[in-house]
Amino acid sequence: MISVRFPLPLPRRVKSRIALGFAAALAAGIGGLVLLALSGWFLTAAALAGASGAAAIAAFNYLIPAAAIRGLAIVRTAARYGERLWSHEAALHALAGLRSTLFARLAHADGRSAPDLSGGDASARLIGDIAALEDLVVRRPGIPAAIGTMLVGIGAVALAGWLAALLLLAVLALLLAALAILPTRLSAAPAAEAAAATAALRRMLVDYAAARSEIITYGLADRVTGLLAEQADRLDSAQRQLARIEAASSGLLILGSALAAALTLMASTASAPLTALAMLAATACIEAVAAIARSSAREAAVAEGTERLRVLLALPAPQDAPSVAATASWPLGLGQATFAAGSRIALTGPSGSGKTRVIEALAGLRAPAHLLSLDGKALAMLPEAELRRQIALAPQEPMLIAGTVADNLRLARPGIDAAAMEQALRTAQLWDRITRMPQGLDTMLGEDGGILSGGERKRLSLARALLAERPWLLLDEPTEGLDAATEASLVAALGAWLDATGTGLLIASHRAAPLALAAVVVPVEAIPAA
Incomplete structure (x- = not known):
């Protein structure tokens, strides 16, 4: 009964x-x-x-x-x-x-x-x-x-x-x-x-x-x-x-x-x-x-x-959150090619060819459809916690929470202070916009970054990825929607940040300026299916 x-x-x-x-x-x-x-x-x-x-x-x-x-x-x-x-x-x-x-x-x-x-x-x-x-x-x-x-x-x-x-x-x-x-x-x-x-x-x-x-x-x-x-x-x-x-x-x-x-x-x-x-x-x-x-x-x-x-x-209970502090960088494998820590790679290919799929698979957001590896281990065999320690992602369609600017940035890792936020926002060419807001870092954005434009949301997501301090930074169309002057400033600042931190980069873009950050070009078609 x-x-x-x-x-x-x-x-x-x-x-x-x-x-x-x-x-x-x-x-x-x-x-x-x-x-x-x-x-x-x-x-x-x-x-x-x-x-x-x-x-x-x-x-x-x-x-x-x-x-x-x-x-x-x-x-x-x-x-x-x-x-x-x-x-x-x-x-x-x-x-x-x-x-x-x-x-x-x-x-x-x-x-x-x-x-x-x-x-x-x-x-x-x-x-x-x-x-x-x-x-x-x-x-x-x-x-x-x-x-x-x-x-x-x-x-x-x-x-x-x-x-x-x-x-x-x-x-x-x-x-x-x-x-x-x-x-x-x-x-x-x-x-x-x-x-x-x-x-x-x-x-x-x-x-x-x-x-x-x-x-x-x-x-x-x-x-x-x-x-x-x-x-x-x-x-x-x-x-x-x-x-x-x-x-x-x-x-x-x-x-x-x-x-x-x-x-x-x-x-x-x-x-x-x-x-x-x-x-x-x-x-x-x-x-x-x-x-x-x-x-x-x-x-x-x-x-x-x-x-x-x-x-x-049916989902497993979450385990104790792994440390997301800086850790040893693993080499990244794209098909048969292996790239050492700190490498800068451009992932190219026409629209719909699978660039975003590769990036999201490396970030642990979906099952890999290509032959990908980290530290010589197939991506599918690695626990998600290990991927989180290695990868920071600024996606093509960023997701923001209904909170303040600072709330969105604090998602990157614990213990982020205002000075670190300012530095990351300066690199992302968004600091001047934030200072013009009524309450600066404490300004409420609304649902999905409501008061920000599409380009500003992408740059806020980029600043969050920089604050994560992971060994590899994955960028998917980071300058889409930006004017040429802002794009040039962003590329220059991002290049200086990469030089200073030694962070590895995998970038996908249809625009020439951000691709200049990469030293190696890998066509997505060259990566075999998993």
Whole structure:
């Protein structure tokens, strides 16, 4: 019935909050049941005493039951508050921990074998699919509490006779079977459809937001809006089906509550006050069944979310981050040719010939399609950590985080100070632009370097690669989008930096000026396939 488990071990703090939530849920359930049952007994007994005359009224002790009812009301309210507080605290910590863990796995995954997820798809899994697992922490601990409440309720109904208790037990068994099995099976398909539609919608929103300038330029807003509306309608349809199943379950609970009360009344052999007590205890038992029914109804959605997370759960846990400080430079192999440390190589070839593929493979971003090596070892056989120690990359399409200029530069390595940032930005011919910004290095760039032009983003990426201080610097079209004067200044500054540091260079470009930095030219066609 309840088969899905939280995908990772829960920390001790979360387990302690779950235990407190269970205790509070049990106290709230039993307190509510006893409160309802005692109220029924008290009202019926008081009515009978009132109908029996003044002597019966004088003999009836209403103070103790009334005080008990007030006390139970306070206990139930406090326990319910505690249950919500502790269970949601546990859920927040558990889901935050899961997101952090899976993000760390994805961020540290070997790019050569990691799943090829778009930003929108990764966002959907790390946000929406993990959110679907909240039920595992918030509601699942309430199931044992509901079972405990039902056992107490059956005991209370037994005061009206064993037949009444047995009939209630039969009703509970039937309801549990109907509400736990049928909704789970009925909701499997719409839950899978809702999860897929949610993921697709989130992915489309992220991807379309990244392409908003192209959408505006080419007048595609109406078309994109229509595609989003179509996906939203798909999600709404699945959610409506799930809502109908939940409504049917609620209706079945109402019928079960009425049936339990009626059977208890007919089978009772006790006095009227005890019969009223037993009837209300029976209805409270049905309310406890609702907690199990809600979790069962969410089972399909939880299972679907867990299934979509398997691709991230299968990634290995990140190891301790290797030192990225300066290390001995390894010779670089391109096909049969081997280049010593500090060599400067130009990788040439027409557009689409595979230059970027070679550079990204050396950086560990994708599986190598060419015969490449470092220190005489085939690239595919080297751990990604070894590649990180050797390679710094300024890619053709740089990625910047939504932070400050300094935040983006600090990604290169720990311990970078403002002086080092200034030196790297001067080499990249970007320092003057940064000094004109309102807050200099602390200026917020926005998403993907929003306030920077394409050439400025490339130069910021170049400065970051320089700060990494790796033995080999890989540049992919580093001067694309620059005017001739800025390009000449950049090439001169970069040449001086290479001379001073002895860093090796592999550069791919269609422009003659940056290729002048290289001493050796290697056509990409000369590198055999792996």
